[in-house]
Amino acid sequence: xxxxxxxLSFEIEARDGSARAGVIHTAHGPIETPAFIPLATKGSVRxxxxxxxxxxxxxxxxxxxxxxxxxxxxxxIAAAGGLHGFMNWTQAIITxxxxxxxxxxxHGGVAxxxxxxxxxxxxxxxxxxxxxxxxxxxxxxxAELFISPEVSMSVQAQLGSxxxxxxxxxxxxxxxxxxxxxxxxxxxxxxxxCLAWHGEHGPERQAVFGIVQGGTHEDLRRESAQAISAAxxxxxxxxxxxxxxxEEMASVxxxxxxxxxxxxxxxxxxxxxxxxxxxxxxLGLDVFDCAVPTRLxxxxxxxxxxxxxxxRLNMRKGGWAGNREPLVEGxxxxxxxxxxxxxxxxxxxxxxxxxxxxxxxxxxxxxxxLTTGARQAIKNGTFAxxxxxxxxxxxxxxxxxxxxxxx
Amino acid sequence: xxxxxxxLSFEIEARDGSARAGVIHTAHGPIETPAFIPLATKGSVRxxxxxxxxxxxxxxxxxxxxxxxxxxxxxxIAAAGGLHGFMNWTQAIITxxxxxxxxxxxHGGVAxxxxxxxxxxxxxxxxxxxxxxxxxxxxxxxAELFISPEVSMSVQAQLGSxxxxxxxxxxxxxxxxxxxxxxxxxxxxxxxxCLAWHGEHGPERQAVFGIVQGGTHEDLRRESAQAISAAxxxxxxxxxxxxxxxEEMASVxxxxxxxxxxxxxxxxxxxxxxxxxxxxxxLGLDVFDCAVPTRLxxxxxxxxxxxxxxxRLNMRKGGWAGNREPLVEGxxxxxxxxxxxxxxxxxxxxxxxxxxxxxxxxxxxxxxxLTTGARQAIKNGTFAxxxxxxxxxxxxxxxxxxxxxxx
Numbered sequence: 001x002x003x004x005x006x007x008l009s010f011e012i013e014a015r016d017g018s019a020r021a022g023v024i025h026t027a028h029g030p031i032e033t034p035a036f037i038p039l040a041t042k043g044s045v046r047x048x049x050x051x052x053x054x055x056x057x058x059x060x061x062x063x064x065x066x067x068x069x070x071x072x073x074x075x076x077i078a079a080a081g082g083l084h085g086f087m088n089w090t091q092a093i094i095t096x097x098x099x100x101x102x103x104x105x106x107h108g109g110v111a112x113x114x115x116x117x118x119x120x121x122x123x124x125x126x127x128x129x130x131x132x133x134x135x136x137x138x139x140x141x142x143a144e145l146f147i148s149p150e151v152s153m154s155v156q157a158q159l160g161s162x163x164x165x166x167x168x169x170x171x172x173x174x175x176x177x178x179x180x181x182x183x184x185x186x187x188x189x190x191x192x193x194c195l196a197w198h199g200e201h202g203p204e205r206q207a208v209f210g211i212v213q214g215g216t217h218e219d220l221r222r223e224s225a226q227a228i229s230a231a232x233x234x235x236x237x238x239x240x241x242x243x244x245x246x247e248e249m250a251s252v253x254x255x256x257x258x259x260x261x262x263x264x265x266x267x268x269x270x271x272x273x274x275x276x277x278x279x280x281x282x283l284g285l286d287v288f289d290c291a292v293p294t295r296l297x298x299x300x301x302x303x304x305x306x307x308x309x310x311x312r313l314n315m316r317k318g319g320w321a322g323n324r325e326p327l328v329e330g331x332x333x334x335x336x337x338x339x340x341x342x343x344x345x346x347x348x349x350x351x352x353x354x355x356x357x358x359x360x361x362x363x364x365x366x367x368x369x370l371t372t373g374a375r376q377a378i379k380n381g382t383f384a385x386x387x388x389x390x391x392x393x394x395x396x397x398x399x400x401x402x403x404x405x406x407x
Numbered sequence: 408x409x410x411x412x413x414x415l416s417f418e419i420e421a422r423d424g425s426a427r428a429g430v431i432h433t434a435h436g437p438i439e440t441p442a443f444i445p446l447a448t449k450g451s452v453r454x455x456x457x458x459x460x461x462x463x464x465x466x467x468x469x470x471x472x473x474x475x476x477x478x479x480x481x482x483x484i485a486a487a488g489g490l491h492g493f494m495n496w497t498q499a500i501i502t503x504x505x506x507x508x509x510x511x512x513x514h515g516g517v518a519x520x521x522x523x524x525x526x527x528x529x530x531x532x533x534x535x536x537x538x539x540x541x542x543x544x545x546x547x548x549x550a551e552l553f554i555s556p557e558v559s560m561s562v563q564a565q566l567g568s569x570x571x572x573x574x575x576x577x578x579x580x581x582x583x584x585x586x587x588x589x590x591x592x593x594x595x596x597x598x599x600x601c602l603a604w605h606g607e608h609g610p611e612r613q614a615v616f617g618i619v620q621g622g623t624h625e626d627l628r629r630e631s632a633q634a635i636s637a638a639x640x641x642x643x644x645x646x647x648x649x650x651x652x653x654e655e656m657a658s659v660x661x662x663x664x665x666x667x668x669x670x671x672x673x674x675x676x677x678x679x680x681x682x683x684x685x686x687x688x689x690l691g692l693d694v695f696d697c698a699v700p701t702r703l704x705x706x707x708x709x710x711x712x713x714x715x716x717x718x719r720l721n722m723r724k725g726g727w728a729g730n731r732e733p734l735v736e737g738x739x740x741x742x743x744x745x746x747x748x749x750x751x752x753x754x755x756x757x758x759x760x761x762x763x764x765x766x767x768x769x770x771x772x773x774x775x776x777l778t779t780g781a782r783q784a785i786k787n788g789t790f791a792x793x794x795x796x797x798x799x800x801x802x803x804x805x806x807x808x809x810x811x812x813x814x
Contacts, residue, residue: 044754044761047454049741072753076728080749088745321483334456338495342487346479347451353760354451 008163008207008234010265010286014379018257018284021378024060024235024265026092026162027205028084031059033265034281034374036272036367037094037289042067043077043087045364046294047357050089056361057368060092062289065155066101069147070140074158082160094289095161097152097194097211100170100239100270102127102134107172129169131186149193157202164202165237165267166194168211173241180215187213188227195232207234209267212260216243216252225259236260237267238285250279257283274303274311274370278387281374293367297359300348302327302335303366305395315359320345328395333365334358369396415570415614415641417672417693421786425664425691428785431467431642431672433499433569434612435491438466440672441688441781443679443774444501444696449474450484450494452771453701454764457496463768464775467499467569469696472562473508476554477547481565489567501696502568504559504601504618507577507646507677509534509541514579536576538593556600564609571609572644572676573601575618580648587622594620595634602639614641616674619667623650623659632666643667644674645692657686664690681710681718681777685794688781700774704766707755709734709742710773712802722766727752735802740772741765776803 005025012022024031038045038053041064045053053061063083068074080086083093106127127136133148147155152167168187171180191210198208210228214220228236238256242249253268260266265287268280272290280288293303300316304327313327326336327344335344335358347355373396377386389399412432419429431438445452445460448471452460460468470490475481487493490500513534534543540555554562559574575594578587598617605615617635621627635643645663649656660675667673672694675687679697687695700710707723711734720734733743734751742751742765754762780803784793796806 042754042757042759043750044759047760047764049745049761049765051741051745071757072728076749076753079729080731080747086750086753088750321479322486324487334458338456338458340487342483343450343493343495346483346493347449350449350478352449352451353454353763354456356760357454357764358456 004234007205008265010235010263012263016378016381016383017282019281019374019378019383020284020286021375022265022286024092024286026060026207028090028092028162029059031092031287032375033286034277034371034378035060035287036277036293036371037062037287038364038367039064039289039291039294040087040089040093041291042071043083045360046297047353047360048364050087053089053364054091056364057372058091058364060094060287061089063093063095063159063161064098064101065095065152065159066098066147068095068159069098069155070138070145074155078158078160082158084160092163093159093161094163094209094267094287095156095159095165096269097156097165097167098147099152099168099211102136102147103129103170103172105136106134107170107175131189133167149190150197153194153197153202157198157206160203161206163207163209163235164198165209166191166211166233168213168239171213171215171240173216173244175215175241177215177217177220180213180217181220184213184215184220184224187211188224191228191231191233199232209233209235209237209265211237211239211269212256213240214256215241216248218255221252221256222259225256229259229261229264233264235265235267237269239269242271246276249276253280253283253285257285272367275307275391277370278374278390281371281378282383282387293363294360297356297363300345300355300359302344302359303363304328305390305393307391307393315341315345315348315355327359327362328366330395330397331362331365332369332397333362335362366396373397373399411641414612415672417642417670419670423785423788423790424689426688426781426785426790427691427693428782429672429693431499431693433467433614435497435499435569436466438499438694439782440693441684441778441785442467442694443684443700443778444469444694445771445774446471446696446698446701447494447496447500448698449478450490452767453704454760454767455771457494460496460771461498463771464779465498465771467501467694468496470500470502470566470568471505471508472502472559472566473505473554475566476505476562477545477552481562485565485567489565491567499570500566500568501570501616501674501694502563502566502572503676504563504572504574505554506559506572506575506618509543509554510536510577510579512543513541514577514582538596540574556597557604560601560604560609564605564613567610568613570614570616570642571605572616573598573618573640575620575646578620578622578647580623580651582622582648584622584624584627587620587624588627591620591622591627591631594618595631598635598638598640606639616640616642616644616672618644618646618676619663620647621663622648623655625662628659628663629666632663636666636668636671642672642674644676646676649678653683656683660687660690660692664692679774682714682798684777685781685797688785689790689794700770701767704763704770707752707762707766709751709766710770711735712797712800714798714800722748722752722755722762734766734769735773737802737804738769738772739776739804740769742769773803780804780806
């Protein structure tokens with residue numbers, strides 16, 4: 001670990017068990033933690049203006065290096081003053097390294113999703129991984145593209161994010177132990193190359209987070225945790241497969257989290273279901289990015305305090321006609337303050353864009369309430385009861401004494 | 408003409424030639440005229456929350472009887488307190504009669520567009536028109552539906568709009584004189600049936616506008632104008648074909664408008680291009696609905712002061728990379744205040760929903776500025792120069808002494 005407050009500093013304000021409430025200070029302001037990070041994958045948060053994301057209470061968004069590399073390209077974004085200028089977003093930005101998308105193309109994983117964004121289904125499947133980096137075809141036009149640790153860091157430098165993530169191989173669940181071990185070792189060699197490039201060429205005020213890999217194997221996670229912790233990084237992300245189901249994920253995280261330096265800000269990559277996020281917070285993880293809240297909105301699914309349906313309320317299915325309740329009683333979002341399920345379900349089934357927007361506003365408000373509530377509960381020393389209340393079906397703003405309405 | 412201020416009254420505040428600035432008073436508040444009417448075809452204005460439409464300065468929106476009849480059905484909307492309650496829109500609503508869509512199915516016209524909203528391309532084409540009404544298949548599920556003057560007024564009563572439009576046959580340009588004459592006569596018989604139904608069953612505070620038909624034929628337009636003016640309506644809309652091009656439209660309007668009672672509020676149906684709208688205002692027309700500003704936004708086209716491209720700025724085409732200008736310099740909309748063409752064009756080409764939203768906000772702001780500017784110019788007695796300046800390429804807020812920034 002290195003620690004240069006010019007780039008980034010992390011202040012832990014309160015602890016409750018392993019959970020902690022803190023502030024990550026970046027070149028573009030503070031991030032109060034625990035925090036959920038909305039995705040601005042291609043440079044916008046779905047159906048929202050940049051200013052609105054801040055108005056919802058968010059201080060950090062995630063831009064996607066792979067997608068922005070493919071289009072519009074880093075030069076165009078750099079010319080606009082980086083991603084901050086391009087989007088006119090004044091608070092902090094974290095960029096992923098592109099590794100997840102590239103290796104999804106290679107390994108299957110989320111390949112369908114990634115290919116779905118391209119013009120041709122055929123381009124994406126050819127990825128050639130070597131020690132040097134990954135060569136693949138643009139899903140946009142089939143052009144050959146190459147990402148290496150140096151290219152990823154260079155693109156992230158052009159994007160000008162406050163926090164860059166190192167280029168790693170995101171090993172999938174179906175990789176065997178031997179492949180995972182060799183891949184994790186390569187990820188560590190790539191980490192050194194990322195830091196070397198960044199030390200020489202990276203923006204002075206850009207922080208770098210390393211990524212712990214190792215799949216579901218305790219010894220590999222331990223080795224990886226040691227390698228990342230010993231490197232000169234400003235924070236640590238947990239990546240790679242966390243297993244086949246929620247139970248295995250919980251156990252891989254419970255095994256990995258304690259291996260990491262307590263004082264480091266920690267990012268759990270790609271996880272943002274309500275229960276998983278609370279589980280991560282309990283283990284001392286600080287920030288969480290996830291496509292789910294905005295992706296669900298596109299499919300008409302609102303977040304709601306219903307553990308039995310994984311916190312999902314499907315407004316596309318039938319049965320909501322005449323229902324005068326808001327999506328969630330007591331929710332402070334514009335959708336819940338102004339509209340009922342009758343209207344939102346009709347709009348969603350009619351595929352009106354207004355429905356997507358209303359549910360995005362709701363889901364991001366819900367996630368922000370969830371982390372704000374967790375933060376307050378940690379400060380109150382009541383995180384366990386807050387978590388239990390949410391898991392039992394309480395909305396975050398009413399989750400017992402940990403809720404935001406109590407001192 | 409009847410005039411019951413319980414339902415609707417129209418106050419002309421200033422005149423400038425035939426143009427006038429006024430206020431239409433409805434059961435849900437005033438509408439300052441001239442006014443553009445955004446479409447809430449299926450119960451929402453594209454990508455906007457209801458409250459936001461009011462914040463843009465709009466006092467009247469248009470709901471579509473045909474679409475809302477097909478889905479979710481008038482009973483569900485009535486149960487929500489009418490369209491006002493369903494959408495949570497507190498200002499005025501006008502509903503069209505459904506005639507335009509039904510007869511587009513029969514005559515071709517916008518049939519493709521209408522069919523495009525259904526699940527099957529085949530259902531829409533079977534429309535059987537009789538003296539009683541029109542029988543057709545639902546584009547949603549193929550079920551047989553029937554709209555007559557009485558059904559249309561009954562649906563509009565359930566929607567609870569402030570202004571209902573009578574059920575008419577919207578004759579297309581390709582209909583011959585004989586067909587148009589017979590159709591126009593039937594429209595007049597349907598007008599009487601609409602008013603008879605409304606007089607007995609209609610909501611007390613709902614106003615009714617008649618629709619002048621007659622195609623491009625002066626004698627038929629004259630007969631129709633006389634028939635509508637003699638009937639007990641609260642206002643008059645001009646419908647049907649206005650010819651094959653802008654010149655013919657201008658001449659049909661110039662011939663029709665003077666045939667109508669000066670004191671009546673007048674609605675030009677489906678017309679909202681910048682130049683056409685100013686032409687209508689010059690002839691003494693007061694309100695204008697049109698799908699174009701919101702539909703263009705879906706295709707990445709912003710309104711701009713460029714008469715040579717019909718006030719269109721296509722953000723989907725190439726060439727905007729690195730362009731740091733807003734869509735339109737000086738425009739007060741959120742898209743222009745916060746973002747540049749570089750970013751908006753990228754988002755639009757990437758088909759991000761945020762792009763549609765930004766351009767909807769821009770286009771509706773532009774139309775509102777256009778009518779606000781016209782209103783002020785009429786009050787200043789400078790409408791002719793305002794119109795000339797806009798037609799010469801001035802943005803509405805800077806269109807000479809008629810602009811909004813001058814007393």
